[in-house]
Amino acid sequence: MDTEAVRSFVRAAELGQLRHAADELGVTQQAVSKRVAALERELGVRLFTRTARGVELTLDGQAFLPHARNVVAGVERAVTAIRPGARALRIDVLGLRSAQAVVLHDYWRSRPGTELDVVTLRVNDPREAVAAVRAGELDASFRSVTDPAVLPREVRMIHAFDSPLELLVGPRHPLAGARTLTPERLRRHRIWVPGIAPHSEWAEFYDELATEFDLRIDAAGPNFGNEVLLDILADSADVATLVGSRDRYLWPAQHDLRRIPVAGPTLAYPLSLLLPRTDPHPGLPPVIDHFASLPPLPGPVWRPSWAPARRPATS
Incomplete structure (x- = not known):
């Protein structure tokens, strides 16, 4: 599973808009959209529904979100554990x-x-x-x-x-x-x-x-x-x-x-x-x-x- 796709999903879910997630992650809105689409294909479910105001989580997206947050947090802890200055x-x-x-x-x-x-x-x-x-x-x-x-x-x-x-x-x-x-x-x-x-x-x-x-x-x-x-x-x-x-x-x-x-x-x-x-x-x-x-x-x-x-x- 692409951890950057999971990170993009989490930020889009928390911010409610793909554009805001893209700005925070330093990529284009199209890149975030492609990452989320690839993640949905891998999982075989829809994670978001698109609305005029942005994106909203589906029931599957709501179920997946807490686990996706754990994945992102785990990756960040792993990187911190080996980065001089950020670790012991x-x-x-x-x-x-x-x-x-x-x-x-x-x-x-x-x-x-x-x-x-x-x-x-x-x-x-x-x-x-x-x-x-x-x-x-x-x-x-x-x-x-x-x-x-x-x-x-x-x-x-x-x-x-x-x-x-x-x-x-x-x-x-x-x-x-x-x-x-x-x-x-x-x-x-x-x-x-x-x-x-x-x-x-x-x-x-x-x-x-x-x-x-x-x-x-x-x-x-x-x-x-x-x-x-x-x-x-x-x-x-x-x-x-x-x-x-x-x-x-x-x-x-x-x-x-x-x-x-x-x-x-x-x-x-x-x-x-x-x-x-x-x-x-x-x-x-x-x-x-x-x-x-x-x-x-x-x-x-x-x-x-x-x-x-x-x-x-x-x-």
């Missing part, structure tokens, strides 16, 4: 307990009424996120492309904020009593990070981190999720993992896990934002300004070689 800002995050989601939630709480659609693509290769931004399926994505030269011209990558790492251990681990740790003290300890996917940005991050500080980062074994990882840490005297300081992890009180900051230097995971180079969603600039307003990490900071430069606030 759609941002992809790695997970709903990740630092990206936590900072976005802080932004949303500080601006009540902000239309925000937080989604998770659930892909490991950042090129898939680039393609989604390029196609307009996303307004932005919290992904990093470690070689910016491969970005298409339509997409750019900017620094969002840095996520400092912490060591997460159980109470029996030899480092469990430390208040802070240097990267040097992590050497020779097994740091288990399951789920490091090939070709992902975090695979390159951990490769560079391990090389720089001579760390033993182990990704062996299947990834059964955070709950299983936390159970293993709670029972282990030699396994630790690295987590972002803003990442949300929940565990039973009896696990007695410890989150220990790493400093001297601070190990920072750089979180980047992929967005269109032109005509970004109007809701993006204040989000980017919010990221830029976050306090910088104190003391010396290590970031991987591919991390984009920190951006100043634009307002």
